[in-house]
Amino acid sequence: MDCSKPFCTILHVDDDVNMLNSVRRQLRKEPYQVVSVRTAKDALKLSKLLRFDLAVLDVNLSGTNGFRLLKKLRAQQQQLPVIFLSGLQEECLFYRAFPSPEPVIVQKQESALNFKNMVKTILKNPETHPEV
Numbered sequence: 001m002d003c004s005k006p007f008c009t010i011l012h013v014d015d016d017v018n019m020l021n022s023v024r025r026q027l028r029k030e031p032y033q034v035v036s037v038r039t040a041k042d043a044l045k046l047s048k049l050l051r052f053d054l055a056v057l058d059v060n061l062s063g064t065n066g067f068r069l070l071k072k073l074r075a076q077q078q079q080l081p082v083i084f085l086s087g088l089q090e091e092c093l094f095y096r097a098f099p100s101p102e103p104v105i106v107q108k109q110e111s112a113l114n115f116k117n118m119v120k121t122i123l124k125n126p127e128t129h130p131e132v
Helices: 017-027 040-049 066-076 089-093 112-124
Strands: 008-013 032-037 054-058 082-086 104-107
Touching: 008 017, 008 040, 008 066, 017 032, 017 112, 032 040, 040 066, 054 066, 054 112, 066 082, 082 112, 104 112
Parallel strands: 008 032, 008 054, 054 082, 082 104
Antiparallel strands: none
16 A cells, blocks of 8 residues: 555545544545545445545444445455444454454544544554554
């Protein structure tokens, strides 16, 4: 992954418009193009057209969940790094079933600065994720 290009492309999937806007605001001053969609179906359509440097996925999506979506995204882009945004701590137990690079789970209550720093760290070195 080469984020030395003019900008990195981040796929953000969340059915909550407020979260989509929040993440966009947090990352707007960074050299990232954030592509935001509300459904897994839209995310999968876009993933056939674009190559993403990072995916930020809500765990609970309408009609599916972020874990199922990640499996489908990784079928197209095997080494896609991912951050799951979740409001539920119990879901942290499920992410270990995914092959490397392991997803990172961030609680939605995390500070904007912590989230932004995690994004920067992953995009600088996508093969090794920071401890959560």
